[in-house]
Amino acid sequence: MIGYGLYLATLALSLVIYVFAAQIIARMSQVWPFCMPALGGIAAYTTAISSTTFQLNPALSLILGILAASLVGAVSGILLSRMSPDRASIATLAIQIGWTAVFLNWSTVTRGALGISGIPGLIEQSTTSQRAMCSIAILGLVTVLWLVARIRVSGTILASLEAAHFESPAFLSGAGWPVENSRALSWAAASALAGLSGGVWAQFVSFIDPATFGASGALLIVCIALLSGRSALLATGITVGFVAFPESLRRLGVSSASGAAAQQIAFGLFVACAVAWSINRSAIYDDR
Amino acid sequence: MQFLLNAAASSALVSLIGFAIWIVYRSRGYYDFGLLLALVGSPFLVLAVVRAGGSSFLGILVALAVCAMIGATTTFILPAAPQDRKPLLVRLTVGSYGLWLAGQGLLFAVFGDQPLSFPQLANAPFFNIRQSSISSGELMQLAMALLMWLILASLSRRSTYWIAWKATATNNWSALYYGIPAQRIIACGAGAAYVCAAVAGITQAVSIDVTPYPAFSLFLNGAVVALIAEGLSLFKLFFASVAIGSAVTLAIITVGAVWQEVFSALALFAALAWLTFVSRKIR
Numbered sequence: 110m111i112g113y114g115l116y117l118a119t120l121a122l123s124l125v126i127y128v129f130a131a132q133i134i135a136r137m138s139q140v141w142p143f144c145m146p147a148l149g150g151i152a153a154y155t156t157a158i159s160s161t162t163f164q165l166n167p168a169l170s171l172i173l174g175i176l177a178a179s180l181v182g183a184v185s186g187i188l189l190s191r192m193s194p195d196r197a198s199i200a201t202l203a204i205q206i207g208w209t210a211v212f213l214n215w216s217t218v219t220r221g222a223l224g225i226s227g228i229p230g231l232i233e234q235s236t237t238s239q240r241a242m243c244s245i246a247i248l249g250l251v252t253v254l255w256l257v258a259r260i261r262v263s264g265t266i267l268a269s270l271e272a273a274h275f276e277s278p279a280f281l282s283g284a285g286w287p288v289e290n291s292r293a294l295s296w297a298a299a300s301a302l303a304g305l306s307g308g309v310w311a312q313f314v315s316f317i318d319p320a321t322f323g324a325s326g327a328l329l330i331v332c333i334a335l336l337s338g339r340s341a342l343l344a345t346g347i348t349v350g351f352v353a354f355p356e357s358l359r360r361l362g363v364s365s366a367s368g369a370a371a372q373q374i375a376f377g378l379f380v381a382c383a384v385a386w387s388i389n390r391s392a393i394y395d396d397r
Numbered sequence: 398m399q400f401l402l403n404a405a406a407s408s409a410l411v412s413l414i415g416f417a418i419w420i421v422y423r424s425r426g427y428y429d430f431g432l433l434l435a436l437v438g439s440p441f442l443v444l445a446v447v448r449a450g451g452s453s454f455l456g457i458l459v460a461l462a463v464c465a466m467i468g469a470t471t472t473f474i475l476p477a478a479p480q481d482r483k484p485l486l487v488r489l490t491v492g493s494y495g496l497w498l499a500g501q502g503l504l505f506a507v508f509g510d511q512p513l514s515f516p517q518l519a520n521a522p523f524f525n526i527r528q529s530s531i532s533s534g535e536l537m538q539l540a541m542a543l544l545m546w547l548i549l550a551s552l553s554r555r556s557t558y559w560i561a562w563k564a565t566a567t568n569n570w571s572a573l574y575y576g577i578p579a580q581r582i583i584a585c586g587a588g589a590a591y592v593c594a595a596v597a598g599i600t601q602a603v604s605i606d607v608t609p610y611p612a613f614s615l616f617l618n619g620a621v622v623a624l625i626a627e628g629l630s631l632f633k634l635f636f637a638s639v640a641i642g643s644a645v646t647l648a649i650i651t652v653g654a655v656w657q658e659v660f661s662a663l664a665l666f667a668a669l670a671w672l673t674f675v676s677r678k679i680r
Contacts, residue, residue, distance in 0.1 A: 141487040192673045195486040199428065199620065200669045206613050207662030214655045324613055328430075328494050335491050366505075373502030380495025384488055385474050 115241035119313050121352040122248035124330070126306040128344045129255050130299040131334035137274045137295035138186070139194035141335065143327045144201040147208035148300045149307025150322030152178035154212065156308040157225040157317055167229045167312060174308040175301050182300020186293040205327045212319035224318030228311050244313035251305065252345065259341040332380045351376060399529040400646065406535035408642025409542035413597040414615055415622030415638045416545065417590040422623045424566040424586050427489035431471050432594040432619075433611045434500040435464040439595035440515055440602035441508055441609075453516045457599060461592050468591025469584040471496060504609040512606035534603030541596045546635065553631055562586055617661040618645060624668045 127145045134142045152174035160170035185204060189197040212219050219225070230240040231247075262268050273281050274288065274295075282288045311317045333351070337344035354375065355368035363371065414436065421429040439460040446456030475492045524531055552559045561582050565572040569579045597615075618641050625641075626634040641664065648660040 141491070188670075192669060196669045196673060198487045198490075200666055203617065203662040203665040203669075206617060207659050207666075210656065210658035210662070214659070328491070328498075331487075332491055332495065335488060366509075370502045370506035373505065374499045377495045377497070377499030377502060381474060381492050381499065382495075384492030384495065385476075388476055388488065388492075 112238060112241070115238060115245065117352055117356060119241055119244045119248065119310070121349050122245060122252055123306045123310045124333075124352065125252055125345050125348045126248060126255075126302055127326075127330045128333045128337070128348055129252075129341060130302040130306075131330050132337070132339065132341065132344060133295055133299040133302070134186075135275075135334055136271050136339055138190060138197070138292040139275055139278070140189060140197040140201065141331050142201045142299070143198065143324070143331055144185070144205040144208070145303045145330045146307075146322040146324075146326040147205045148178045148182050148303040149310070150208060150212055150317075150319075151181050151307070152304030153307040153311035153317050153322070154219055154225070156311050157228045158218065160229050161225060161227055167231050167233075171231070171305075171308045171312065174311075175304040178304025178307065179297045179301040182303070183293055183297035185300075186296025187289075189296075190289045190292040202324070202327070205324050209319055209323055212322060219319070222318060222320075224316055226316045228315045228317065230312050230315065240313050240315070244309050247309050248306065251302070256341050256345070329376075332376075336380065336383050398527055400650065402526065402529050402531045402535075403649075404643040404646040406531065406538050407646045408639045409535075409538040410597055410601065410615065411618050411622060411642040411645065412542050412635065412638030413538070413545065413593045413600075414619035415626075415641070416549075416634060417593040417597070418616075418619040419623040419626055419634055420586050420590045424562065424569075424583050425472065425475075425489070427475075427486045427493065428620055428623075429471070429587075429590070430490065430494040430497040430616075431467070431500075432590065433497045433616060434467065435591040435594035436598040436601075436615070437609055437611050438500060438504060439464055439598040440607040441504055441513075443599060443602075444508075444513060444515065444607065447516050456516075460599065461595050464591040464595035465588040468587040468589075472580070472584045472587045501609050501611075508609065510609060512608045515602040515607050517603075532604050534600050537600040537603060538597070541600060545593060545596075549631055558582070558585075614658040614661040617658075617665050618642075621661070621665045621668045624665070624672065 127149060130148075131142050131145050134140055152171075154174075155177040156167075156170045156174035159165040159173050160167050165173070185201070189200055192200060213221055215221075216223075231243050232239060235243065270281075274291065278288050307322070310321075329351075333344060333347050337347055351372070355365070355372045358368040358371055359365060414432070417432050417435075418428060421427070421432065442460035442463055443453060443456035446459050447453055451459075471493070474496070475489055524533065524536060561572070561577045562585075564575070564577055565579045565582045565586075569583065572579045572582075601612075622634065622637045622641050625637040644664065645657065645660065649657060652660065
């Protein structure tokens with residue numbers, strides 16, 4: 110039971126960091142990124158391949174994975190920053206689906222649908238609960254640091270700069286601020302966060318396959334990011350609620366399969382209603 | 398000959414889903430993931446009717462009617478984005494994804510996630526034409542796409558409904574001021590889109606097993622068609638469907654079916670890049 114609790118905690122923290130990464134991109138470049146799991150997958154596969162095939166140190170493999178995700182994110186960001194936000198958002202969905210297909214079909218490297226097993230944890234010869242504690246420590250530390258940073262930054266010039274990127278990038282550009290460069294940088298930073306989440310998850314479960322980084326997860330992350338707006342705390346709350354929902358149903362005697370279906374139905378309706386409410390609440394269609 | 402048959406069938410399927418995405422994208426301003434519900438859910442509705450003792454034909458009629466109703470209802474849940482407020486595109490797209498998630502969850506709860514076989518609609522699974530073969534499902538896709546284009550061609554020439562839809566798609570607020578019942582027109586358009594997606598789903602189910610997992614590559618191809626067919630021209634939509642359908646067939650022959658999703662993703666990316674970097678400069 111403790112093991113399952115640790116698993117859920119790691120899953121929730123991993124998802125929270127993906128949502129933080131999506132929020133960074135959304136606020137800095139007006140793009141809702143549907144490719145977060147793909148970036149996490151790039152890091153996870155790089156970590157897994159370098160630590161299993163090339164026998165590299167697990168910590169070094171994780172850093173390599175994060176760098177790979179960051180590089181792909183930066184290149185994507187440079188391309189996408191030149192598109193209009195709505196087109197770029199849809200293009201990120203294409204990136205997500207394309208990368209998932211690469212994970213699935215480039216079987217000589219990724220082992221296709223079979224996945225890669227036996228990925229070593231950060232601590233050598235560690236037990237499952239030790240791996241979980243290690244992952245929770247890393248992901249939890251990043252989450253707490255991010256939450257604190259968001260609170261500290263609130264009301265400062267950095268927050269104003271971020272808001273300006275979302276609300277009036279043309280003004281910023283006119284004032285001489287390198288908007289496109291800062292957007293590419295935000296893509297790189299957000300991709301590094303997503304990469305950290307993906308890499309740590311791979312080392313925690315010691316097995317990855319393409320289904321872990323599918324398009325459904327990508328849409329889920331954007332749903333949570335969209336619902337939580339710029340609030341990191343709300344994002345954490347919604348994510349934890351989402352992960353804990355089937356477990357709370359299981360406690361009430363609902364079977365796991367029915368619980369998963371109920372989770373999906375409830376979350377789907379919640380998203381649709383929240384979007385409909387947020388649009389209808391105002392007579393003028395204000396997206397802020 | 399075989400390539401032509403495959404390309405025609407692929408174009409037919411792409412045109413059905415492409416038209417569905419296009420009509421919602423143009424009139425409501427977002428990519429409607431709810432269409433996946435019609436695409437994936439319609440074969441399950443047919444199965445449910447057949448299991449309850451009804452015929453396949455009745456099942457198809459019920460499925461199309463239910464999908465049309467769902468399509469029309471979604472327009473009341475998620476409003477149309479005004480033409481000058483593009484940022485709503487992602488928000489509404491995500492809202493429609495929520496509807497799809499809820500629908501898929503319902504399918505999981507009722508039918509489970511195991512593949513189910515679809516009732517046979519034709520006596521022969523394959524038909525031979527000059528040493529080439531075409532499956533009954535593909536033949537149905539061709540027939541239904543042809544029917545759809547004939548109806549659309551007829552509508553666009555003779556019906557005031559089409560003119561009202563174009564006015565609504567161009568600017569729904571102005572259309573309202575001119576006395577056009579914009580909400581009803583948009584609901585009818587969405588109903589027609591969901592029927593087309595349901596037809597695509599049912600004809601696909603003839604050849605492959607029925608599962609609650611959607612073919613994202615097909616949705617992506619439809620999105621590419623909707624993007625390429627800028628404006629409200631049916632000719633552009635038809636041309637885009639044929640082009641993407643043929644390109645998909647060519648990609649399957651040359652690089653293999655397993656890379657189809659990568660191809661679809663690249664096609665969507667290329668279409669977006671073209672619209673951003675080339676099309677703007679031409680104008």
